[in-house]
Amino acid sequence: MNDKKTARNEGIILREIDVDAILIKVLKEDREDILREVTDSKLKGRGGAGFSTGRKWSLAAEARSDQKYIICNADEGEPGTFKDRVLLTDYTDALLAGMTIAGYAVGAESGIIYLRGEYVYMIDHIHDRIKNRYENKLLGDNIAGKKGFVFNITVRLGSGAYVCGEETALIESLEGQRGEPRNRPPFPVTCGFMGKPTVVNNVETFITALHILDKGAEWFKKFGTDKSTGTKLFSISGDCAKPGVYEFPLGITVKEVLTHIGARDAKAVQVGGASGRCVAHDEFESTLAFEDISTGGSIIVFGPHRDMLAVARNFMEFFAEESCGQCTPCRYGVEALLEGIEMLEQRKCSMKYLNELLGLCETMQVTSKCGLGQSAPNAFMSILKNFKHEILSRDSAR
């Protein structure tokens, strides 16, 4: 399998490395040193929420339990995101080694990859790589000759539910339940899969941690900004000359990205997928970083001719379909926003009602139970803010 044709701008994550040599080297270090190095790197989770990886691993390491789990979130369902697809197919061993190191650092013996059902076409390849690592004693008992260190990895499939990318819904799904998010706290690091301490990380996070442990936190921090260290993969699609997966240092401006990908005439960019926000021309100097525009890496470009209300509709239809329906603000809110879009399409929405809808958006952000409902209104709000004139002056119902 080779997906590399779509990956560009090698920096940290996409560089060629000797995965097994790094694993063997790292397994000779003390757990505490590994945890410290990852913490010092200030690596933040690459799945979107941006929690400190070093802190997450340390909390799980401190938790006392006979069993702990390392879960790789390979549910990649955010619209416009496909970088994990490339990592899962072309950087599989780096992922498996990254998970193994996480297991060593926190004291877990079991790793699970939760692979979205849509990616079942790559499962044979992943199983092959896992089998190969068992044969080479890089998985299983006494890994790389390290007495007493055991780590096993299995793959489990999702069944077509975006919300299962939310870590507690993912755990529910693994436990054979409906994929409905749990109340937090408790957090998975103390009470996760089977009630045991569990680290859930994104595919890219495990691989990035491997690179940090290869070259050190100081080297890693040379890339990116003070608060958003390192590089990140971006999945770029929409109206541009060169769509694909790119690696850029965090802190790059939207404008610089647009130049790289051949999209100088873009009128807007959706950063962070359906749950992210729409960034218009006047914000193109903003940076892609946790302290500015935070993102899991989805960038969708809209050219000058795009109908932004149709874009908003597509996003809201996505949420209407994918909301688990467990809590009212999300279930009801998404439907109401979709109806609002229909009224706008028919040019029958009063300014008063539009403002009520924007108020509803704020309620959803604050009162929804999980990230899906909390971020579902972002696209609606930002598209209406940036393109109110375009939307209200539509000259005919389409």
Add this chain to the structure above:
Amino acid sequence: MLASERDQLKTEIWEMARKYDHHRSGLMPVLQHVQRKYRYISPEAMQESAGAFHIHPVEVYGVVSFYSFLSTKPKGKFIIRLCRTISCEMTGKAVIARQLENDLGITFGETTKDGMFTLEYTNCLGMCDSGPALLVNDEIYTEVTPESVADIIESYVRKFGASVTEEKKHE
């Protein structure tokens, strides 16, 4: 369902459940297996799964109804899932949708009379850089053109000896 079929189903479910020590964490893999092999999860399959994991059948139903890839109604041998999310919409998913409907002679949500193809929409398939994208069972197709729709369908008809699609019956 024939008694022998039910026995077969029962054996499969219980054997898989045993691998998970009859712990509920094995429920999804069992249901995924049943869906794949039998193209839906019948009331009998739900009852057997419930028995194998010591839970009430309504719990199993709750799980099946939650996931879009599990279904309580029989699906076609090949499920075609067209991505309708934004990036594919921008690369022309509507045209592909129309061609699929024309070439299969059914609309979205339907199954061809010969039971070969079910046509559905799905959300982002992670192929946004090369849309329009669709899945046929486990296989992914990217940069689909209206012309290639017929070829994709034909390849399954040929490979698996599907009798005829709806469209051809009218010829």
